[in-house]
Amino acid sequence: GQRIIVARGGQGGLGNFRFKSSVRRSPRFAQKGEPGEEKKLYLSLKIIADVGLVGFPNAGKSTLLSRISAATPKIADYPFTTLTPNLGVVSVDEIKSFVVADIPGLIEGAHQGTGLGDKFLKHIERTKIILHIIDGSMIKKEDTLYSFRVINKELNNFSEKLTKKPQIIAINKCDLLSVKENMTYLKDAFYKEGYKIFSISALTGEGLNTLIYGLSSLLDE
Template sequence: MFVDNVKIYVKGGNGGHGAVAFRREKYEPSGGPAGGDGGNGGSVILKVDEGLKTLMDFRYKRHYKAENGENGKSKNQFGKKGKDLILKVPPGTVVKDEESGNIIADLIENGDTFIVAKGGRGGRGNSKFATSTRRAPRFAEAGDKGEERWIVLELKLIADVGLVGFPNVGKSTLLSVVSAAKPKIANYHFTTLKPNLGVVNLGEGQSFVMADIPGLIEGAHEGVGLGHEFLRHIERTKLIVHLIDVSSQDGRDPVEDFYKINEELQKYSSKLAKKPQIVVANKIDLPQSKEGYDKLAKEMEKLGHKVLPISAVTGEGIDKLKYIIWDKLQNIEEDPIFEEVKEKVYDFKENRQEVIVKKEGDKYIVEGYPIEKLLKSTNFDDLDSLRHFQNIMKKRGIFDELKKLGIKDGETVSVCGYEFEFFE
């Protein structure tokens, strides 16, 4: 099954918590702090595998989470780092942030990697909080959460040549004739419901990749007839081969067909419409094709295009077409195939530094990830730990903000869901 667009949820592993421990040796039963740091969480990493041609592996499983880091241990032993989760994707995969639609990565070459969700940092053990005045801290730091987000993976085929045209003009037949590809072929509209790739060999060191793009229809640029799903696969091609049925079997006008397809390309992407085109008249073997061919050739002459007559069924003009394509490819300036990658929609580190102090009705509220982490790191039964909690709150200006809002001694403040009495 060919799948070229999926939405998945990715989450980096959480960092392990730091440990609270003390040395307990034979001749030193009350030693100093010896709690180790927690391990970092694993990251979710996308990696290009040239053996893959589809995003089918992501069709049925949508949630991916890397391993959490281990908690710290006694004797200053660090927790083990969580394993990274590596997700393999085919070449040509574009990664978008689902919320904004911004492109955050474009993975082209085999082996390319991108960290799409970083693991959280491990928390520090209590040995890291020992000072000259605090010899035996009974608290440690909680590990950071891993990054999490919804992303969209879009596959855009990487081919030298893109075959375009209305349904049933013979694109699949042509691809099967010029390459070893075996697309499904039959005499009805939308035979091809997925792009097909074929390698065209002309001789030693002379070959190119051709993509048969499913038939376009009017309104394709707006998504009609799965237009978006098909059009994106020709964005990376260097050259477009525009195949036109000149036999008028379906009562179509070849000149109108030429302009309609180009109009769809222009509306979808002005860059796509500017790509070099070879206009090819197919089904020239049919008796009624001469009138259509002459009409098309006359119109194309006005635009500076030469029309190449072929028959994908009898093989007429096929070899000539292959060499024309090859020569044309040699003279096309290399066009960057990378998408414009925008900066990340948000900086996860900055996003989780935010602390909100507000008043809703008669209730004072403090919330934000740094405070949530501080709560998890605090041992409220220990005086040193409680003092550490208060010092951090004071340094962050939280007490000053609460006083600006009018809080009085003895009033209740909700800190990340936990209620405390305020005393200056």
Template sequence: MFVDEVEIKVKGGDGGDGMTSFRREKYEPSGGPDGGDGGHGGNVIFEVDEGINTLLDFKERKVFEAQSGERGGSKDQHGKDAEDLIVPVPPGTTVTNVKKDEIVADLVEAGQQVVIAEGGRGGRGNARFKNSTRQAPKFSENGEPGEKKELKLELKLLADVGVVGYPSVGKSTLISKVSAAKPKTGAYHFTTTTPNLGVVKVGDYNTFVMADIPGLIEGAHSGVGLGDQFLRHVERTKVLIHMLDISALEGREPLEDFKKINQELSKFNADLLDRPQVVAANKIDLMDDKDNLVEVKKELEAEGYEVFPISAVTGEGLDDLISRVNELVEETPQPQIEPEEEEVVIKGPQPEEEGEKFKINKENGVYQVSGEEVERKVAMADLSTEEGLRHLIKTLQNAGLEDALRDAGINDGEKVNVAGLEFEYYND
């Protein structure tokens, strides 16, 4: 089964909690704090695996979560960092952040890795909070939550040659004839509902990968016939074979078909018409006369296209077609990927921009405070002790929360909810 678009969820591992501990030795019953830091949570990493050619595994498993870091120990022992979760993906996978609707990674080369979701840092042990005025801190810090993302994965086939044309013109038959691929074929429209790949051998040493692109009909660029789902696979091809049914047995007009398909390619991505494109005039074995072929060759060759009369069924003309396509593959550079897709930069959780550290909304009389930074601070706070709670409040004050609440018009005695932590506000 071929799957080329899925949505999944990923989460980096949580950081390990810091430890609250004090030295208890024979001659030092009330020693100082010695709680260690927690370990770093594991990252979720996507890695290109050439042995995979589908996203089918992601249909079966929708959530990928790395392990959490180990908790810190006493005697200043730090928790162990968690191992990263390596997730194999096929070459040609584009990763999009669903909520932000932006491409975050474009994975092409074998072995290429990218951190998709960062693990949280380990919480600090109480030994880290000791200072000149606080000699025996009785609190530590929880581990930072791992980064969460909702992602859409799209697979764009890494084929050298894309075969385009209306349904039932013989694309799948061509693939089966010139390669070892055995796609489903038949004498009815939309026999092919997924792209087919085949490796074509030319001579003793040369090979190239050919893919037929199904579902191309008028309006394909906007989704008619599922064409927009398949057109993405054309974007990475070096050379296009444009197949026409030259027999006209189904009442088709080859020249009209040629123009319509190229219009769809142009509407989807105008650069596609700059790719080398040869014309395969198929089904010459079914022709009653050659008037159609003569007309097609005359007009398209005048426009600069090379036309190869072939029969994908009998094999007539295929050697000349494949030989020329192989030459074009060798002399044509790989299509350039857009810079924003090529530059893979994945950032972990980042503080909000200046001036947007907090979002404050008053709902049902309660001031609701949200924002990645403040939610992270609350998640990492040790709320099991009064000292830990005071430390959190001071941290939030230093971050400007009290000023932001006053600017929002809060009065003494009104309730505030900070990432699930509710309290009454007093300006003292």
């Protein structure tokens, strides 16, 4: 890995052994060295991943990560189960793989400190693709793009560079009848906005292989 000198040490002193002579067998004095540099540092860690999972709390991001990789994030039926980003390696085939980061759930006002989002939005900066996980059972026809627009607004308010990254939509919980019945409508709504959309079920595994190959293909471009 890379190395950098943050603070230089001082000039070394001379120990009592250096003052030993034929007449001074055991000198009881030494020469002190010079003090080194002192600095206070603020370190900001940004994880490196190919794909960043974003979405509202309980959208199914952690469940998805556990299904497509060997990662074992905490999964529970309450908001903000994920408190720190989780990484998982997704194998496409025997040779190809990519890294996915599960970012804790974002809510409106995340860039200002609401919820947990402002602490982890920085991790999305180093991803190549943003994958929006949207809970299909929570979408209302009168505002199909609501959660997507809220998340994108938070990303843009944090850094305009984030919304310029390639974005893919995954409508989760397609195993539910109510979501299946609306899938054509949902896909049309996102297609009109120019986004590629996948229907998946993180719970049953439906559509996950198609999603994996779609992400891999986009990463290869």
